Amino acid sequence: MTNSAPLNIALIGFGTVGSGVARILDTQAAAIASRAGREIRIRRVVVRDASKPRPFLPAGVNVTTDIAEVVNDPDIQLVAQLVGGVDPAYGYMKQFLAAGKDIVTANKALIYTHGAELFQLAAEQGRTIGFEAAVAGGIPIISAVTQALTGNRILSLEAILNGTSNFILTRMLDDKHSYGDVLKEAQALGYAEADPAMDVDGTDAAQKLVILTRLAFSTSVALNDFVRQGIDNLELLDLQVADDLGYKIKLLATARLNDGRLELSVQPTLIRKDRAIAQTSGANNIVAVEGDAVGMVTFSGAGAGQLPTASAVMADLIDYATGRTAVTFQSILRSAQQPSLPIQSPDELTRRYYLRLNVDDRPHVLADITDVLGRNEISISSVRQDETPEDRADGDARLVIMTHRTNEGRFRAADAELEKLACLRGTSIRLPVAE
Numbered sequence: 001m002t003n004s005a006p007l008n009i010a011l012i013g014f015g016t017v018g019s020g021v022a023r024i025l026d027t028q029a030a031a032i033a034s035r036a037g038r039e040i041r042i043r044r045v046v047v048r049d050a051s052k053p054r055p056f057l058p059a060g061v062n063v064t065t066d067i068a069e070v071v072n073d074p075d076i077q078l079v080a081q082l083v084g085g086v087d088p089a090y091g092y093m094k095q096f097l098a099a100g101k102d103i104v105t106a107n108k109a110l111i112y113t114h115g116a117e118l119f120q121l122a123a124e125q126g127r128t129i130g131f132e133a134a135v136a137g138g139i140p141i142i143s144a145v146t147q148a149l150t151g152n153r154i155l156s157l158e159a160i161l162n163g164t165s166n167f168i169l170t171r172m173l174d175d176k177h178s179y180g181d182v183l184k185e186a187q188a189l190g191y192a193e194a195d196p197a198m199d200v201d202g203t204d205a206a207q208k209l210v211i212l213t214r215l216a217f218s219t220s221v222a223l224n225d226f227v228r229q230g231i232d233n234l235e236l237l238d239l240q241v242a243d244d245l246g247y248k249i250k251l252l253a254t255a256r257l258n259d260g261r262l263e264l265s266v267q268p269t270l271i272r273k274d275r276a277i278a279q280t281s282g283a284n285n286i287v288a289v290e291g292d293a294v295g296m297v298t299f300s301g302a303g304a305g306q307l308p309t310a311s312a313v314m315a316d317l318i319d320y321a322t323g324r325t326a327v328t329f330q331s332i333l334r335s336a337q338q339p340s341l342p343i344q345s346p347d348e349l350t351r352r353y354y355l356r357l358n359v360d361d362r363p364h365v366l367a368d369i370t371d372v373l374g375r376n377e378i379s380i381s382s383v384r385q386d387e388t389p390e391d392r393a394d395g396d397a398r399l400v401i402m403t404h405r406t407n408e409g410r411f412r413a414a415d416a417e418l419e420k421l422a423c424l425r426g427t428s429i430r431l432p433v434a435e
């Protein structure tokens with residue numbers, strides 16, 4: 001134990017993450033005080049409904065619905081902001097900073113949307129913001145990029161950052177279920193939100209990639225700067241064909257230095273099965289970072305959940321108590337002042353592609369399609385069409401084409417022509433193949 005004065009904190013939100021923080025503090029108090037150099041004491045909790053029972057809280061903690069009680073409490077130095085969504089969390093953050101309080105948060109949406117402004121505000125007030133839990137839950141990727149790997153020029157970042165999508169892709173292939181059926185299961189198990197749109201359309205992963213790109217490459221990007229594609233149009237057949245060919249399909253977020261420019265994308269991607277990213281299953285996350293000095297380092301584990309996310313929040317609380325946050329936060333602010341890297345145009349992305357087309361099961365279809373690809377200088381490496389099952393409701397054939405390396409721009413031109421072909425039915429899928 002230690003003789004230093006306790007660190008008084010407030011928890012804003014006591015749901016999955018907030019209760020996890022209280023649980024760790026309740027069960028590990030002495031060890032945490034020893035690591036932090038002082039006791040970390042929850043003094044107030046702000047929630048929507050103060051009448052609900054709140055486990056793991058020490059006796060005497062004030063539970064309220066009024067954030068003014070935290071704003072106006074001079075004994076609270078640090079606020080753990082664990083309410084989701086942008087509003088009202090954004091307004092709360094500004095009030096806490098204006099009142100001279102430091103902040104720790106797990107709120108990715110907030111850091112993505114208002115991070116730059118809030119960091120600036122914190123800097124002006126001489127305050128700090130810790131946000132380890134905002135990206136990849138329990139995986140300490142923020143501290144890796146802002147502390148442990150700062151001796152490197154980061155060359156690339158490849159990651160699975162959305163557990164819901166990864167859970168769905170894993171279960172589709174393992175259980176031979178359709179996308180729709182597994183999505184329902186994910187919702188029933190609590191892995192997917194009632195409205196899962198941002199998870200499955202790639203937005204959540206893209207927002208996390210934007211946060212990591214700011215830190216790893218000192219470059220601010222907007223979602224529209226790069227290709228973003230979700231998993232919602234994938235069929236079980238895509239996963240099975242990829243599997244036969246030696247690949248897993250994963251929702252891959254990539255940021256890579258390419259001739260001094262930054263190449264970014266979030267897309268379902270075919271990844272060779274022997275790679276750790278391909279082997280990341282269920283709701284887990286993984287981040288592979290390549291530094292010019294260290295080479296490739298890989299972090300994987302739980303990207304969400306009560307205790308994994310609380311683990312990341314606790315690390316921020318302890319860093320604050322020891323004074324480490326102040327040092328790291330200054331370094332993050334200085335890094336944000338570095339000149340941004342130019343962003344590569346999405347049309348220049350150059351990879352091999354997997355193309356699955358739903359087509360009429362009749363002669364000349366293949367010739368029509370290969371003609372379009374050929375005229376757009378897209379070279380085919382293999383073509384596959386399995387027999388159409390008698391019981392397939394739509395009666396269409398599924399044609400899978402693997403291409404040699406080509407670029408996104410050529411394919412976008414070809415897409416426009418393919419769409420006009422009378423033989424095409426429904427939604428086609430085009431996915432990159434990772435090197």
Ligand SMILES: NC(=O)c1ccc[n+]([C@@H]2O[C@H](COP(=O)([O-])OP(=O)(O)OC[C@H]3O[C@@H](n4cnc5c(N)ncnc54)[C@H](OP(=O)(O)O)[C@@H]3O)[C@@H](O)[C@H]2O)c1
Pocket residue numbers: 012013014015016017018046047048049050052082083084085088106107108109133134137303304305306309
């Ligand atoms: N859950 C995860 O695995 C995970 C992982 C990484 C990051 N995060 C992020 O962590 C944050 C919290 O997530 P969570 O899963 O813990 O959420 P949650 O379980 O829904 O809990 C939210 C908490 O916030 C309180 N709250 C909601 N609106 C409020 C308001 N206007 N004023 C005061 N309190 C309010 C709720 O109060 P009541 O209890 O009274 O309803 C509840 O205690 C989110 O930003 C989320 O994206 C979560």
